[in-house]
Amino acid sequence: EAGVAQSPRYKIIEKRQSVAFWCNPISGHATLYWYQQILGQGPKLLIQFQNNGVVDDSQLPKDRFSAERLKGVDSTLKIQPAKLEDSAVYLCASSLSGRYQETQYFGPGTRLLVL
Amino acid sequence: AQKVTQAQTEISVVEKEDVTLDCVYETRDTTYYLFWYKQPPSGELVFLIRRNSFDEQNEISGRYSWNFQKSTSSFNFTITASQVVDSAVYFCALSEAREDQGAQKLVFGQGTRLTINP
Numbered sequence: 718e719a720g721v722a723q724s725p726r727y728k729i730i731e732k733r734q735s736v737a738f739w740c741n742p743i744s745g746h747a748t749l750y751w752y753q754q755i756l757g758q759g760p761k762l763l764i765q766f767q768n769n770g771v772v773d774d775s776q777l778p779k780d781r782f783s784a785e786r787l788k789g790v791d792s793t794l795k796i797q798p799a800k801l802e803d804s805a806v807y808l809c810a811s812s813l814s815g816r817y818q819e820t821q822y823f824g825p826g827t828r829l830l831v832l
Numbered sequence: 833a834q835k836v837t838q839a840q841t842e843i844s845v846v847e848k849e850d851v852t853l854d855c856v857y858e859t860r861d862t863t864y865y866l867f868w869y870k871q872p873p874s875g876e877l878v879f880l881i882r883r884n885s886f887d888e889q890n891e892i893s894g895r896y897s898w899n900f901q902k903s904t905s906s907f908n909f910t911i912t913a914s915q916v917v918d919s920a921v922y923f924c925a926l927s928e929a930r931e932d933q934g935a936q937k938l939v940f941g942q943g944t945r946l947t948i949n950p
Binding site: 773 | 869
């Protein structure tokens with residue numbers, strides 16, 4: 718079974734530029750999560766989708782971050798404009814139906830460096 | 833509010849030593865799940881174990897074992913006869929059901945960087 722796919726794996730941009738990340742969850746998984754992991758810290762949830770609807774985006778900096786999952790499968794996370802403090806690893810995860818008992822499976826992440 | 837504390841920021845041991853990673857959590861719920869993930873240098877979070885709050889039996893999987901003690905809100909992870917390939921950052925996480933629905937809210941600890949020296 719294929720795991721969670723993410724691209725690109727690495728991205729370097731200048732501050733104030735835009736960047737987009739892509740995620741394809743495990744086939745059949747209804748719930749998709751985007752996390753931000755700053756160096757030396759644990760992952761922090763940015764947004765959670767159930768199919769193509771948003772369950773939780775309370776920690777998403779909406780003035781610069783946006784995310785969509787239009788067809789309920791793959792998802793994109795965008796940052797516009799990027800700030801230095803956005804340098805982090807962006808992890809995508811998925812679970813079968815989003816119930817609290819379930820295990821989330823993670824992709825390899827995208828390492829973003831903002832200069 | 834839920835919280836996970838991994839007080840050990842970094843641990844370094846020599847290969848074949850046993851090592852225990854500590855995890856202490858806070859929650860108001862009686863029903864919750866605990867997880868351990870491994871993050872090797874490649875960056876992907878690899879699932880290791882899931883344990884629900886009603887199952888306090890210790891679990892062993894090869895060289896890995898987990899000690900869940902509800903009385904002290906701890907879920908510690910022990911690697912026996914450590915190997916260089918065990919070097920990674922290990923995260924403990926707590927999952928609760930959201931108040932408005934059964935959807936998951938997963939909170940991670942800060943992680944413990946484990947280095948196994950040959």
